[in-house]
Amino acid sequence: MTAKRVLIMCTSANKLKDVDTGCWAEEVCAPFYIWKKHGITATIGSIKGGEVPMDDASLNPPFLTKEVEEFLLDDEAMKGLTESVPLADAKVADYDAIFLPGGHGCVADFPDNAALIKLVEEFAAAGKVVAAVCHGPNGLVNVKGPDGKPLVAGKKVTGFSNAEEYAVAKENLVPFMLEDKLKELGGKFEMAKEKWASHAVVDGKLATGQNPGSSIAVAELVAKLLS
Incomplete structure (x- = not known):
């Protein structure tokens, strides 16, 4: 049986308006190793290709x-990040799944990117x-499902x-609040009882995680869907 493959599609934006940002490292690194453990190959991509900008924080x-x-x-893993x-x-x-990690960079180059959509x-x-x-779900807000409705409509979803x-005092920096947008699109938004707690949900073939600390949980859901 051939190994399952996941495409990790990252942001290429190192700024949101005039604030330095990028991709959030934990959201790439934790899933990468979870999938490796499950025998799943992860390939890192990005909007522009080449080096993925990382949020220094x-x-x-x-x-x-x-x-x-x-x-x-890990030289091999880092090569994926510098030569995405x-x-x-x-x-x-070429892949069995696509995964969109976050970081405020993707707020800039995910939502309206026609090629990503x-x-x-x-x-x-x-x-x-x-x-x-x-x-990462910023990359889903303009995506339609096979039925022509928003992909998240009627589905359990988080972000x-x-x-x-x-x-994090970025409410005036983002063009929209992700939670509000997902609800507006008909998503059944779920969240942890406390801020920053791990929370991941799956609905059919759609798996989403709430925050950086949910990276492992959502990666495990993806592994289960691919098993």
């Missing part, structure tokens, strides 16, 4: 996790797994909550 305490530390010392596959070269046929719609139409964590956005 995610590479330093208190947000530096053991998975991120391990990843930074451009979105333009990503083909649905088309790619995610192709994954959904092919009955493949679509997954996202934290701000970075309003309470968490206010907690």
Whole structure:
């Protein structure tokens, strides 16, 4: 049996308006190792390809996790992050799932990206797994399901909550609050009782996680869907 393959599609934006940001390291590194443990191959892509911009905060305490530390010392894994596959070269046929990690960078280059929307719609139409964590669901807000309705409509879904956005004081920086947008699209938004607690949900072939700490949980859901 051939190994299952996941495309991790990252942001290429290192700024949101005039604030430095990028991809949130934990949301790439933790799933990468979870899938490796399950014998699933993860390929890192990004909107523009090449080096993925990382949010500095995610590479330093208190947000530096053991998975991120391990990843930074893993030459092969790091090569994936510095030589990521451009979105333009990503083909649905090569993968069993697409995963959108967050970081505020993706707020800038995910929602209205026609090529990303088309790619995610192709994954959904092919009955493949679509997954996202934290701000990653920004890449789902303009995606239609095979029925022509918003992909998240009528589905259990989660993402970075309003309470968490206010907690990081970025509510005036983002073009919309992700929780509000997912609800507006008909998503059945779920969240943890407390801010920053791990929370991941699955509905059919759609798996989403609430915040950086939900990365492992959503990666495990994806592994289960691919098993």
